Amino acid sequence: MDDAPEGSAGARPPPVRDTAPEQTTTRPRPTADDAPPVKGTVDLTPGPGAGRPFVSFARPALYDDTTTRLRPVGAWVRPRAAAAAACAVLGLGLIGGAVTGSWLTGESSATGSTRSAYAVTGELWHSVPVDRLLPPILKGEGAGPGGADRSWTRVAVAPDSTCEAAFDPLLSKALAPAGCLRLVRATYTDATRSHVTTVGLLFTKADADGMRALRNRFTEEGLDRRPDLMPRTYPAKDTVAEDFGDAQRASWTMSVLPDAPVVAYAVSGFADGRAVTDPEPAPEAMGSNTASAPAQSGLGHEAKGIADRVERGLRKTIARAEEA
Structure with a gap:
């Protein structure tokens, strides 16, 4: 009965095979748990494509x-x-260095503020009140001999004019290359009314190169120290400066501004009309080793003190005009 034929009732089932089915797929690519391949080498493990190697x-x-x-x-x-x-x-350091360098070498003035200063300065003689250019009162703290304080009162203002007959012929010739746009002048006296000083602002027609050339010539040739190139005075009738003429000129200073088309000057003398035979430029008259009348009377300090303060006021006026 154990030998019943296949397919009949009670037949035994076929025996189970222990053999596992053969692998029919390719090996997958390495995972993160596998050892990493060597850098820059070719992994020859079959890939999921057509069994070709991959890098x-x-x-x-x-x-x-x-x-x-x-x-x-x-x-x-x-x-x-x-x-x-x-x-x-x-980068900020390089930019800052470049800006600082331009400040130190004057490049910013040459390309920016100097040009605008030249553009606005030529208008000042008629667009700014005279009291701003030539104030009624000037304070000179420490401007006198030995650092003494000074003050000056304006006694006369000349009508603005051309430069015709305003300078001696030789000085006119020296200033001619810069041209004359307008000249404004005023005469001041000190607190004791014993000294008188004429100060002037010559507005030129020159550009920056022309003013630089004029300044260099005055400096190199010493034209600002020659007695035959002294500026003229402005005497005004019925004032303390009525007798302040050419013969009364005792000391003077002249400055060609480097950053504006202006020549500033001042010339001083005695209010009593006395003539001076040995005039001295202000730098010499302000020295301590001279016995001349201008030096002993402090007229060098008078000319220099007034000219400096008028020049400073002009620079402030130019700065305001640039900002406007």
Whole structure:
């Protein structure tokens, strides 16, 4: 009964085979748990394509070489941020250095403010009140001999004019290259009314190069110290300066401005009309080793003190006009 035929009732089932089915798929690509391939080498393990080899390079820098764990973000952000900050600081330093260099060498004046100063200065003689150019009262703290304080009162203002007959012929010839746009003048007296000083502002027609050439010539040739190139006075009738003529000129100063088309000057003398035979330029009359009348009377300080304050006021006026 144990030998019943196949397919009949009570037949035994066929025996179970122990053999596993054969692998029919290709090996998958390595996972993160597998050992990483060598950088820059060719992995010959069959890939999922047509069994062709594929190239495996190093993992991106975002990964650690020994684990599959991501590197902390700060590990690569901080160095880059530090480098960016260093570049920014370096750039600002270079810009600041360039700006400072241009300040020190005067490039900014040559290309910016100097040009605007030349543009506005030629208008000042008729657009600015005379009291701003030639104030009624000038204060001279420390402007006298030995640092003594001085003050000066304006006694007369000349009508603005051309330069015709305003200077001696030789001085007119020296100033001619710059041209004469307008001349404004006033005469002051000191607190004791014993000294008188005429101050003038000559507005020229020259540009920056012309003024620079004129300034260089006056400086190199000493034209501002020659007695035959003294500016003329402005005597005004019925004032303390009525007798202040050419013969009364005792000391003077003249300055060719480097940053504006202006020549500023002042000439001083005695209010009593006495003639002076040995006039001296202000720098010499202000020296301590001279016995001349201009030096002993402090007339060099008078001319220099008044001219400096009028010049400073002019610079402030130009600055305001530039900002307007």
